[in-house]
Amino acid sequence: xxxxxxxxxxTNAHDDAGHWAFGTGFDDPLAGVDTTVPDGVDPADxxxxxxxxxxxxxxxxxxxxxxxxxxxxxxxxxxxGNTGLDLLGQARLLLARAGSVGVLGRSRxxxxxxxxxxxxxxxxxxxxxxxSTGLVEAENGDFGQTMVRLFVASTVRLAVxxxxxxxxxxxxxxxxxxxxxxxxxxxxxxxxWVLRLGDGTPESHRRAQAGVDAVWPHxxxxxxxxxxxxxxxxxxxxxxxxxxxxxxxxxxxxVLERATLRVPEWPADAPPRGRTGEHGPERTGLLxxxxxxxxxxxxxxx
Amino acid sequence: xxxxxxxxxxxxxxxxxxxxxxFEATIAADHRIEPRDWMxxxxxxxxxxQIAQHAHSEIIGMQPEGDWLLAAPSLxxxxxxxxxxxDEAGHGMYLYSAAETLxxxxxxLTDKLIERRQKYSSIFNYPTLTYADVGVIGWLxxxxxxxxxxxxxxxxxxxxxxxxxxxCKEESFHQRQGYELLMTMMRGTDAQRAMVQDAVDRWWxxxxxxxxxxxxxxxxxxxxxxxxxxxxxxxxxxQRFVDxxxxxxxxxxxxxxxxxxxxxxxxxxWRFGAIDWSELQRVISGQGxxxxxxxxxxxxxxxxxxxxxxxxxxxxxxxxx
Numbered sequence: 229x230x231x232x233x234x235x236x237x238x239t240n241a242h243d244d245a246g247h248w249a250f251g252t253g254f255d256d257p258l259a260g261v262d263t264t265v266p267d268g269v270d271p272a273d274x275x276x277x278x279x280x281x282x283x284x285x286x287x288x289x290x291x292x293x294x295x296x297x298x299x300x301x302x303x304x305x306x307x308x309g310n311t312g313l314d315l316l317g318q319a320r321l322l323l324a325r326a327g328s329v330g331v332l333g334r335s336r337x338x339x340x341x342x343x344x345x346x347x348x349x350x351x352x353x354x355x356x357x358x359x360s361t362g363l364v365e366a367e368n369g370d371f372g373q374t375m376v377r378l379f380v381a382s383t384v385r386l387a388v389x390x391x392x393x394x395x396x397x398x399x400x401x402x403x404x405x406x407x408x409x410x411x412x413x414x415x416x417x418x419x420x421w422v423l424r425l426g427d428g429t430p431e432s433h434r435r436a437q438a439g440v441d442a443v444w445p446h447x448x449x450x451x452x453x454x455x456x457x458x459x460x461x462x463x464x465x466x467x468x469x470x471x472x473x474x475x476x477x478x479x480x481x482x483v484l485e486r487a488t489l490r491v492p493e494w495p496a497d498a499p500p501r502g503r504t505g506e507h508g509p510e511r512t513g514l515l516x517x518x519x520x521x522x523x524x525x526x527x528x529x530x
Numbered sequence: 531x532x533x534x535x536x537x538x539x540x541x542x543x544x545x546x547x548x549x550x551x552x553f554e555a556t557i558a559a560d561h562r563i564e565p566r567d568w569m570x571x572x573x574x575x576x577x578x579x580q581i582a583q584h585a586h587s588e589i590i591g592m593q594p595e596g597d598w599l600l601a602a603p604s605l606x607x608x609x610x611x612x613x614x615x616x617d618e619a620g621h622g623m624y625l626y627s628a629a630e631t632l633x634x635x636x637x638x639l640t641d642k643l644i645e646r647r648q649k650y651s652s653i654f655n656y657p658t659l660t661y662a663d664v665g666v667i668g669w670l671x672x673x674x675x676x677x678x679x680x681x682x683x684x685x686x687x688x689x690x691x692x693x694x695x696x697x698c699k700e701e702s703f704h705q706r707q708g709y710e711l712l713m714t715m716m717r718g719t720d721a722q723r724a725m726v727q728d729a730v731d732r733w734w735x736x737x738x739x740x741x742x743x744x745x746x747x748x749x750x751x752x753x754x755x756x757x758x759x760x761x762x763x764x765x766x767x768x769q770r771f772v773d774x775x776x777x778x779x780x781x782x783x784x785x786x787x788x789x790x791x792x793x794x795x796x797x798x799x800w801r802f803g804a805i806d807w808s809e810l811q812r813v814i815s816g817q818g819x820x821x822x823x824x825x826x827x828x829x830x831x832x833x834x835x836x837x838x839x840x841x842x843x844x845x846x847x848x849x850x851x
Contacts, residue, residue, distance in 0.1 A: 428841025
């Protein structure tokens with residue numbers, strides 16, 4: 229190939245938007261989607277629900293990003309990067325949806341006007357305003373524990389998103405329809421690691437089992453609906469997490485057994501904690517890392 | 531893939547003379563050498579060294595920008611940066627694969643990097659102090675890389691040339707995005723503008739050093755040019771980069787930290803001041819600000835996860851039937 233042709237290819241490459249991973253575009257993520265709230269749906273509930281799903285994605289993306297430059301293989305750097313990008317894309321859509329229905333909490337009074345809603349919500353809410361679960365907030369642990377957590381989190385999220393495709397809210401339905409393909413890949417990728425590590429060497433088996441044991445207690449409050457979820461589920465907008473418990477349990481049990489791992493006793497249902505703003509030091513630490521720079525320059529645009 | 535050239539005897543047999551003639555003819559005709567073709571041992575070694583160094587640079591190059599992934603100040607910037615760092619991992623993979631077509635082994639090359647028996651681009655031994663560094667790395671460091679690498683798309687070794695075409699396309703995205711970040715910051719607050727100027731001050735001279743020593747002090751250049759591995763001299767590429775960057779700096783509204791920078795009206799080139807080569811030597815020899823940290827992190831990724839790699843092999847062996 230001649231050099232001139234290569235330069236031409238570089239110039240033309242600028243129009244090749246399809247090359248970029250989803251969520252890296254420079255446009256409003258909800259551009260062109262009808263954001264009218266369906267009849268009979270309380271916008272405050274809808275926004276609060278979007279924050280629950282959006283915060284889970286943002287927090288898990290942040291946790292996975294901690295593996296970048298530290299992963300076992302280059303292929304894994306790429307896979308973790310992909311998963312993080314997918315989740316970041318989901319978070320941006322969901323936070324923007326919450327903003328579009330007016331659910332911004334105290335963030336809007338702190339963030340300058342030029343900062344889009346998704347960033348006001350991500351960077352200018354305090355820990356007590358986040359709605360993520362302890363499952364995604366917990367420290368990564370080693371690679372085994374990270375993959376067990378990703379496996380559990382994507383199994384739960386995939387089950388919820390599969391049902392949300394039928395949501396009466398067209399935006400949630402569209403986000404879910406796109407998300408199920410991504411989440412199916414995340415679940416598959418993590419499950420393969422659970423198999424390899426569980427059924428690999430004695431050391432990997434021990435570590436994978438320790439990962440399972442560390443992650444398992446976080447299942448306790450995942451399947452208890454908040455009042456917001458109950459109201460929205462009754463109206464055909466949201467998913468009652470109790471409805472996915474059996475499916476999640478089946479998938480987790482099947483994979484763990486195939487991985488020769490011991491399935492711990494299923495924890496008793498507990499009242500929702502993270503979803504109502506309760507949190508431990510993990511969330512505070514995560515948010516310091518996420519928000520520090522943006523808050524240091526509140527008048528800046530990036 | 532096995533490498534047919536690996537165990538070739540050093541003494542030239544009649545067969546080898548014919549093979550060498552064929553190799554020389556392929557180079558002369560500006561055609562590509564492919565993995566199964568005969569090649570001189572020196573050609574293979576030079577390529578492995580260069581491709582490995584390039585691959586290492588991509589992987590080590592993930593670190594300076596990766597340091598800002600968690601703190602990126604908007605979700606869009608975070609996504610852009612994550613995609614970029616992920617691209618760099620991908621580039622490393624293509625390049626290690628190209629090296630493997632020459633009989634090298636990725637794990638062995640990684641060991642050599644960690645044991646400091648192979649080098650990577652010295653530019654990545656500088657720290658990223660503010661978010662403006664992310665933009666300046668995209669603009670200047672990726673810009674310099676593009677100047678260096680576009681000619682490699684015509685490299686005489688086929689797998690390397692093909693890998694470089696894709697890499698160059700992605701690098702050009704990165705450069706554009708870096709420049710766009712800087713443009714946005716220059717339109718922002720005074721503090722943001724100061725950050726951009728400070729980052730330009732720190733990265734300009736190291737970017738010029740990315741093209742390597744002056745031609746007369748570049749021992750391997752002549753042979754690499756003769757073999758078609760390299761297409762232009764270091765000084766020519768450096769000049770091309772300066773000529774490209776000066777108008778971009780003007781459009782951005784930053785000052786390049788070189789009082790001697792003047793336009794040579796007759797030749798149309800920007801003449802620049804003397805480069806402090808002792809600085810490059812210092813950083814190459816391991817005395818840069820971040821050499822130890824960069825290698826330590828790569829070593830940790832290998833050693834801390836060795837149990838994962840072992841498990842994957844054990845699992846594959848158990849289930850291979």
